[in-house]
Amino acid sequence: MAAVTAVTVLALSALSATAPSVAAAPRTDTVQRSLDRLVSADGLPAALASVTTRDGRTRAYVAGVGDLATGSKVPRDGQVRIGSNTKTFTAVVVLQLVGEGRISLDDPVDTHLPGLVRGEGIDGRHITVRQLLQHTSGLPNYTKYEDLQPRPYAPRDLVDIALRYEADFDPGARWGYSNTNYVLAGLIVEEVTGRPLAQEVDRRIIQRLGLRHTYFPAPGDATIREPHPHGYHRESADGPLRDITEMDPSWSWAAGQMVSTNSDLNRFFSALLRGRLLPDAQLAQMRTTVPADYFGRGAGYGLGLVSRPLSCGGLYWGHGGSFPGYETRGGATEHGRRAAHLAVTTQPTDKTVTQRLDATVDEALCR
Template sequence: MRIVPTVTVVALLGAAGCGGVSQEGPQPVSSTPMAVSAERVDRIRTDIDGMVRGGTTGVIATLTENGQTVTLTAGVGDRASKAAIPMAPPQQVRVGSISKTFAAALLLQLVSEGKLRLDEPVDTYLPGLLTGEGVDGRVITVRQILQHRSGLPEIADDPELDETRAVAEGRTFTPQQEIAIALRKPAQFAPGARFKYTNTNFIVAGMLVEKITGRTYSDELTGRITTPAQLPDTYLPGPGELGFRGPHLQGYTVIAGVPTDVTRSEPSIAWSAGGMVSTGNDLNRFFLALLAGRIVADAQLREMLATQPRSADAPFEYGLGIGSTPLPCNTQYFGHVGEIVGFTTVSGATRDGRAVTIALNDSPDKEPDFTNLLGDALCP
């Protein structure tokens, strides 16, 4: 299972490409940039073409500003057909760890309703779940889960939890099975001692949603976020749902030196930590709504965005299920990066109404570093 974190620092180079504009949300594109600044469009056009020249299969960049959305593409969405990526309708991708921001938002809604307390032990809600060598759910808090400060062992590198292997074997996993696999290993550190990005935390987060609400995580995601926020292409596939529900990019990873189609993937493995499908239009809408206080109540949003200082253990700032980094234009990016087999995506927004999603249909050998790209995408 490869569902990884957020932003580090490297420059991405480029030349020129193609683009179009949608009026709002998931509507068809037109031919004029309108409210999105021409400078942003030109910079990102250059960047994404450079990524394709460097070996990336395909890229979709979705820029939003003042209620208008521009879609830019480079490369191909399908290596077999070599067809250019359509700009409309929006193309679905697997968004990996961007799913964590949605999970955190669900839990913070429950906090605002008085059904959950951030500084309460996980054992209060999921008694007996977290028990192992150095692991005690009676001292791990919900806040530590969302901040990646729980010390829980990591499941992502366990060979048993591999999405493509699960497809070949026809296997699915329950969250309980995944936690049991994680707890074969000892704790990484004492709860609260430091930051360590750990996907196991957000499997626990999904289980908390289900226990507190008495409904499936997918139903809560739909009822509380994707339907009210009008995100028609955003969903969590069910166990065994290997494909996509709408137009999508094919996903690729290199196996034995050959780019291999890994579009079909078992979603029950990444689940609430990284199993979601979405589009650039939907993700831009989500992050703008989140920062505007339309997803999570103001008091809980302040806690969500209160990031921990950078340290050797946390080379980026991280709040509750969301990352943050300063941009060169004196503004702050809030968002997340997601990498899951076949796809790599970065998405987020600024408080002054700009948003971006960059989606690659690749699992590159070297994890991309999006800081300069975010500056190009989100600075005026």
């Protein structure tokens, strides 16, 4: 493994020739230096970022190597698994259906999924759609209790896993992050529309915004379609990095299954905050938050949307995502005027490294 580490450090900031519409960053750029440090000092295989300025220009950054086995370059603005950023896409579809009068945020889950949500301290007649989207339902998080193997899962398999465990708290009593909430939100979309969630996300968001490098993988699709850095995982803090790029992502479904690029995420969150995806009333609901220090000091959670304070004043809005092999951070400022997203190719186990990822996003949005 020492040879791999040497390749990682020596190949800092290799640039690919892909995505010509995204400009490369100069070596003296502060964001570039932050990515270089994440690789050289923190030992991450690769880091890549995209920053969109007020005038709509986007600059791409890369550091490290895209494949530790070959030492290949990091694809500039390459695709990554975006994890829980998927939740924002799911929430937007639900809120579009609210705007169309087909769902109410105060509907009990049982209105759309009668009899499905039952368990110890769990009753879908007393949990609302709003509580699903805001993580105030009290439903147990199925990924917390089960070590899910990379195999195909149906969404209801995931719900069944969650319902083996008792409720974390009474609905509305407090905030608690649970992937189960978004699996149920996705099932509600399918019940109301009569179409697969992936089709609704594609039709209502991806095609509408022209997100050419974003997609919802089909069941059993373990690959990443376009140029991408490989994703890695360590079983222990001092263990070797293992390539886990190819994986069936169905265990995360509406909570975390999607693939995208940093620049597409910039476009998505900017468009959302500019009102291009939701009516004003639904966007206001989405931005109504409860405290969620899980995402950092001063963070709030709306309906699939996270607010975080900026060091230069004000807030930025996004989500972030963790998926085996990848970690993403980022968002857009008020009204979507600036946007930045950062991805690294292993999930940091050191909290200080994660804090440095957030600090890099803050730096990009504040300068």
